[in-house]
Amino acid sequence: MEEIYNILNLIGRNLHEIWHYTILTISGNSVRVSNIIMAIALFLAGFKYSGHFSKYVKNCIKSKINSDKDAANAIEKLILYTALCIYVVTILEIAHVPLKTFAFIGGALAIGIGLGAQSIIGNFISSLIIMIERPLKIGDIVEMEGVLGTVTSVGARCVVLNTFSNVEVLVPNSKLMQNSLVNWTLTNSAIKHQVEISTPKTSKFNYQEFIRALKTVIDNLEFAHQHTDETEIYLTKIDSHQFTFLINFYCNIAQFQNPEYVKGTLNIALLEHLKDYEFTVVYPKIVELKPLSDKSDKTPGD
Template structure:
């Protein structure tokens, strides 16, 4: 019995030492004393806040908003904004429940503002640009965009950067500020229907009306070409070696793969012209020699 009391007393002393270790003052922020247990509380709370904000954002975007909108980009934008609001409000609640005097953080906020002005301005710029993108939606999930030398489909819009996937399945991380400060070509801003013009040249002896009819047949036979708006053939110019046309087609299946559609149409055009004996010219140059050259007699 005495041994049990001694063991319990020793255990009690150890627990008091541990409690003292966690409650001893490390530093102060204003009138608030920061202890190890305060730091542990903050870390656990922030991790849980981030976890639940992600789950809440996905639940709202994938379940709630699907009942009110069929546009994935709109649901993603709203759910992301809700997540930011949840994080900001949650951080304020966590700091207050930890017993930290928020008024004492004004000096820290001022110093942080100076740091943002000098060292973190790019991060801040990208974050604010991300908020603008989510609200104004100049680009959306699934859009076919072109910014600088990058062409691809928008896969993800986050707080700092946007992920663009190219036709080679390469993910390119583009800072959000690029979409605000640079010229961006959005091929599918309103819808996925886009128009392409493919040049075609034939010999001068061919009938332009017949060429137009054959090119329209090729367009009509391709399942990737839309019937409405209808394909068209434009007579572009009298070239040096050929009559030049443009086959103009509309497509929604090949918005992100125009070269594939171009290849399919050119294969079909070649076969169609071959079957109908249409000559496809190649550049030619005639050399005319003027008279007056002296002839040398060979002995």
Template sequence: MVDIDHIYEILNYKFFSIADQSVTLGGLLLIPTLAVVGFWITKYLVRLLTAKLTNRNTDPNIIHLVRRLLYAIAISIIVITVLDIINVPITAFAFLSGAIAIGFGFGAQNIINNFISGWILMWEKPIRIGDFLEVESAKGVVEEINTRSTRFRRVDGVHMLIPNSKLLENTIVNWTLVDKLMRTSVQIGVAYGSPAKKVAALILQATEEQEGVLATPKPQVIFEDFGDNALIFEVNFWIHSNVEGGLRMAKSNVRFRLDELFAENNIVIAFPQRDIHIDGSLTLLKSDVVE
């Protein structure tokens, strides 16, 4: 038969004392149990809240911030509860925690910097999930903002992990910070002698026919310059796009249509040409003639 008193005596065996408070074997065994149960309950509640917010079409950035806050609060509650149950006063760690904080601060400045930067990004939202960024020479979409780094998917499909502090301390181009309106342009040169006004009308027609081009602001055709070998025109227009591929495809569609319209109206797209002028007479010897 199991001796309850003996088991109780074993569980109450004192391992050590902290600030005149005894820490028993039972208390130590209770720590992993409380940690596992607390984490499971927290995960369930976070998942339930996330599902409700998603069903209400809440901003993904708000959902991400709420999840991080709940996990941080839950971990704090679990730690305080465990210490209280095993009779360990929080004040006993005051001096130790201060010493650890100083040492940790000197040894992990970058980690702390990125951690705080992550919370700033999630709270102020200068960069959000789904934004199209230009970070130095890389362009891509933000997929996830974590407490230490941000996951960034380049236009070529490669994933990058960018430290959060870098996104706050450096100049970042956010193409979709306020809206998804983007302006782009197409430049083309036509041969000298082409009717300039007709060329401008055809360029405007080719641009306005594209489905993604906005009517407001209206596309604008500019006679840019008299080039070395061509009359240079440029058309500026706006589209709705959240990736660079949308801009490139819009410009490609305009160029395809321009090629068709110029062929129909006998407009020649310019190419480099050089005229050679020879002063005096030129005599070809028989040996210079190619048979």
């Protein structure tokens, strides 16, 4: 029995010595095995439960902020980033690794990390700028380099766009800051559409009745936006064979999921209301309602 006690006592002393064994000393702080094990355990626990913490924060913020999804998303990201920094500092303190140590090794690592993680750091900084300036928000309809879609997520690395073909496109945040971005719904969702309608020139043609019929078609469209300006209809061209009318009207882009929906719905309405006329329809390029630059920036004569 005494032999077993001695053996257990020996094992206990060895484990105690291993637990308190100093691996290295950094700036006067002894980094022991116990510190490393506790830091690793805390890191693994944080890695495992980080998803639950993120979900808890998201639910708390959504319960407080229901109207502004983008503000809730920005607050959520800032809280998670702050919690991550505090968590990393806590792990380093438990491991007895002083923060001032990184001042010595930072110079050596700065070049390597700077070159290897340049794009990652750039995307992260761009995400902070997006959260502060808010050039786009969750739910906005944006267009960049020919890609048109709805913003579904603004992350630390990229913005996720859901196109009208239900394709998820990941756009790096730094690319959003460096390239031109068209936000169709930044201040409102009204955009201007132009339609050219040509009809054969006949002696019985009554242009006033034709204009009234066109106005009725546009006014009955469900997505037509009631803007300060009414629907504009102009007789823009007269030749020996036909009349050409130009229609300018505003529509609410938030009410349809595909730009082709406007053309399809309008074509059907024209067929129903212009049964007594022969006509052809041409759709010029969509005209942006909001100019890219302020008119006050233009110099006289531009």
